[in-house]
Amino acid sequence: MGDISSHIGVSAEYLAQHLGVSGLKIESVTPIGTGQMAESYRVSFVAGSQGQLPPSVVVKVPSQSESSRAASRITRCYELETGFYTEVKSLVGVSAPKCLHVWFDAPQDDFVLVLEDIVDGKQGDQIAGATVEQARAGIDELVRLHTPLWNSEQLDALGWMPRHTLESSQGTRDLLRSVFAGFATRFSSLVSAEVLELGAQLVANIDGYDRAYPNNETIVHRDFRLDNLLFMETSHGIQVKVVDWQTASISSGATDLAYFIGASFAPEQRRQVEGELVHRYHDGLVQSGITLSWIEAWDQYRLFATSGYIMAIVASMLVKQTERGDAMFAAMANRHGQQMIDLKTLSLFR
Numbered sequence: 001m002g003d004i005s006s007h008i009g010v011s012a013e014y015l016a017q018h019l020g021v022s023g024l025k026i027e028s029v030t031p032i033g034t035g036q037m038a039e040s041y042r043v044s045f046v047a048g049s050q051g052q053l054p055p056s057v058v059v060k061v062p063s064q065s066e067s068s069r070a071a072s073r074i075t076r077c078y079e080l081e082t083g084f085y086t087e088v089k090s091l092v093g094v095s096a097p098k099c100l101h102v103w104f105d106a107p108q109d110d111f112v113l114v115l116e117d118i119v120d121g122k123q124g125d126q127i128a129g130a131t132v133e134q135a136r137a138g139i140d141e142l143v144r145l146h147t148p149l150w151n152s153e154q155l156d157a158l159g160w161m162p163r164h165t166l167e168s169s170q171g172t173r174d175l176l177r178s179v180f181a182g183f184a185t186r187f188s189s190l191v192s193a194e195v196l197e198l199g200a201q202l203v204a205n206i207d208g209y210d211r212a213y214p215n216n217e218t219i220v221h222r223d224f225r226l227d228n229l230l231f232m233e234t235s236h237g238i239q240v241k242v243v244d245w246q247t248a249s250i251s252s253g254a255t256d257l258a259y260f261i262g263a264s265f266a267p268e269q270r271r272q273v274e275g276e277l278v279h280r281y282h283d284g285l286v287q288s289g290i291t292l293s294w295i296e297a298w299d300q301y302r303l304f305a306t307s308g309y310i311m312a313i314v315a316s317m318l319v320k321q322t323e324r325g326d327a328m329f330a331a332m333a334n335r336h337g338q339q340m341i342d343l344k345t346l347s348l349f350r
Helices: 012-019 066-075 077-091 132-146 153-157 170-186 193-204 206-211 254-264 267-287 294-303 306-318 323-343
Strands: 026-032 038-045 056-062 099-105 110-116 218-220 229-234 237-242 249-251
Touching: 012 056, 012 099, 012 110, 038 077, 066 077, 066 306, 077 099, 077 110, 132 218, 132 229, 132 237, 132 254, 132 267, 170 193, 170 206, 170 306, 193 206, 193 306, 193 323, 254 267, 254 294, 254 306, 254 323, 267 294, 267 323, 306 323
Parallel strands: none
Antiparallel strands: 026 038, 038 056, 056 110, 099 110, 218 249, 229 237
16 A cells, blocks of 8 residues: 545545534544555544544545556445445344445445444454464354345345356356466466466366355355454454455355365365364354254365455456565465365366
């Protein structure tokens, strides 16, 4: 992230008007996070000027990068995140920051999101990986996100959200085919040859993957990984706030599960903990009254080991290129690729 955005949403006048505090004054604006599709700032107020507001808030506005803005129009990510906060957050149990203000302009693909500042939250590190305790806390949030609307008729009222069908996913399949060669070239020194060959086989069989989707659906995050989780140590253990809802959609819950586990650990550690974590997720579903056998849960986890590799391929070729971004996408591709190999994922749809 470069210079502070000049977007009107990061101004005292805008925040005073929309947060209902006249005389609001800004003390500092500090970039936070590692997002590549939008920009987030911690806006701290001059003491005494903020009325009943907290001392600081997080303001999220569009990226200053033209390539990221173009990608946002393709993926509708600004519309999806603002829509999550206005229409979906109250329907699910996941812990996400409180929304203080949201505005979205569809024709201009412009937005402002003002959120609670989780001052004591520590952002997870996608490259370093998760502790088992962090992973367990993340799994519990997935249960709270997925169970309230699992196969619910209420999903039909959310017609603006992307919803996986064989027809609706045609664009993703076409995009994957068009960008994979460039991905393989750019990441040839960062991603193992075995994983790149696996990627070629995945792309060749991508129609079968989409046909293999299970018949359960719910609200999913679709980018549920450490960089999008804020961890807090409390007397009750680790608690999590889930951020960056730019890819929220309606799909199978196991997409988030496999994506999170595969991206959070180096292969050696993942092999040791994935059984426990998938059991934890399945137990949470069953305790919430959802009918899903253990075999079904495990096979869906195996199938969706693909989700992280697909995200790494597509997202890396859409957003602005950064050194940390390339390291993160390479780590995702290597981890998810090895996850697919270990779980014999291709055998489920090839």
